[in-house]
Amino acid sequence: MALKELIKSRYSVRSFTDEMVSVKKLKEVLNIANSAPSGGNIQPWKVYVVTGNTKDKLISKALYNFDNGIQEEVEYEIYPKYLDDEYKRRRSKCAADMYNALSIEKDDIESRLKQVRENFRFFGAPVGMIITIDKSFAQNGWGHVGMYLQNLCLASIDNGLGTCLQESWSIYPKTVKDVIKHSDNEVIWCGVALGYPNDNDPINQYRTSREDINKFVSFLK
Numbered sequence: 001m002a003l004k005e006l007i008k009s010r011y012s013v014r015s016f017t018d019e020m021v022s023v024k025k026l027k028e029v030l031n032i033a034n035s036a037p038s039g040g041n042i043q044p045w046k047v048y049v050v051t052g053n054t055k056d057k058l059i060s061k062a063l064y065n066f067d068n069g070i071q072e073e074v075e076y077e078i079y080p081k082y083l084d085d086e087y088k089r090r091r092s093k094c095a096a097d098m099y100n101a102l103s104i105e106k107d108d109i110e111s112r113l114k115q116v117r118e119n120f121r122f123f124g125a126p127v128g129m130i131i132t133i134d135k136s137f138a139q140n141g142w143g144h145v146g147m148y149l150q151n152l153c154l155a156s157i158d159n160g161l162g163t164c165l166q167e168s169w170s171i172y173p174k175t176v177k178d179v180i181k182h183s184d185n186e187v188i189w190c191g192v193a194l195g196y197p198n199d200n201d202p203i204n205q206y207r208t209s210r211e212d213i214n215k216f217v218s219f220l221k
């Protein structure tokens with residue numbers, strides 16, 4: 001696929017078919033993503049691929065937390081405590097677009113929560129991933145992992161797959177650590193749901209919008 005088409009066709013896939021992804025294909029995608037740049041070529045990403053019993057265990061523990069309102073001490077705030085109105089507006093629109101696609105009303109909290117809960121099933125994807133980074137890295141290193149992740153998303157599309165990045169997994173650091181057993185000096189950057197997109201599900205049929213580049217680009221002469 002041409003690069004422009006590849007980039008433009010990426011979207012967050014939140015429903016998958018049951019088709020398993022072969023290990024060969026998974027490795028191909030992970031290898032392509034591995035060409036990501038990083039300052040000093042430090043390559044600070046760590047990837048835990050979870051399938052089979054490990055995925056089942058992770059899902060069942062996370063859903064137990066979610067269903068019983070169990071909260072864990074988070075290792076970082078996903079969003080700043082204070083969000084400017086502009087960012088709040090975009091976030092609200094993002095949620096509204098998704099719930100509209102699912103015909104879920106604004107005050108239908110039960111249905112909304114049911115959709116949020118899907119995060120902790122990896123949206124039914126055959127493959128889940130947990131991406132971590134060494135705690136010693138600050139913003140700069142986190143950005144490098146972001147480059148790996150974008151590559152992963154694009155390489156997935158090129159292989160007929162789809163992904164959803166999931167910061168939601170960071171709200172259960174203890175539960176995730178209990179299962180994937182990463183070292184004490186790693187922090188969960190995000191999760192990834194990966195598999196073959198279910199094109200028939202309405203949740204995969206809407207697309208998010210973007211601001212015009214004039215909104216954030218300054219040409220300084």
Ligand SMILES: Cc1cc2nc3c(=O)[nH]c(=O)nc-3n(C[C@H](O)[C@H](O)[C@H](O)COP(=O)(O)O)c2cc1C
Nearest residue numbers: 010011012094119164165166167168169190207208
């Ligand atoms: C680092 C990161 C974490 C995200 N975490 C979640 C998540 O936990 N759950 C979810 O449904 N979407 C998540 N998303 C998807 C965003 O909501 C999505 O990228 C955004 O709305 C733009 O839509 P698009 O990806 O379809 O273009 C995440 C995206 C990124 C980049």
